[in-house]
Amino acid sequence: xxxxxxxxxxxxxxxxxxxxxxxxxxxxxxxxxxxxxxxxxxxxxxxxxxxxxxxxxxxxxxxxxxxxxxxxxxxxxxxxx
Numbered sequence: 001x002x003x004x005x006x007x008x009x010x011x012x013x014x015x016x017x018x019x020x021x022x023x024x025x026x027x028x029x030x031x032x033x034x035x036x037x038x039x040x041x042x043x044x045x046x047x048x049x050x051x052x053x054x055x056x057x058x059x060x061x062x063x064x065x066x067x068x069x070x071x072x073x074x075x076x077x078x079x080x081x
Contacts, residue, residue, distance in 0.1 A: 023050075023058060031058055 023031075027048050034044035034055075041052040041059075048055070 023054070028058065028062075031055055035059065 027050070030048055031044055034047065039047075041055040044055045045052040
């Protein structure tokens with residue numbers, strides 16, 4: 001079921017998906033754990049029964065995510081900062 005809003009945006013009407021639901025605290029924890037284990041967005045999404053785009057969006061929108069560094073010892077600037 002798709003609900004159309006009366007006021008069009010541009011040429012198309014915006015739609016609201018009534019089956020949309022927020023991620024639960026448990027799902028967010030699972031995303032953090034999956035990222036820490038190096039799982040892909042798709043793999044994490046499959047575990048949660050969510051699209052990979054939802055996982056990607058959650059990581060992009062929230063500040064808890066710190067991408068792993070691929071730099072050597074001492075971080076991206078080297079051992080002497």
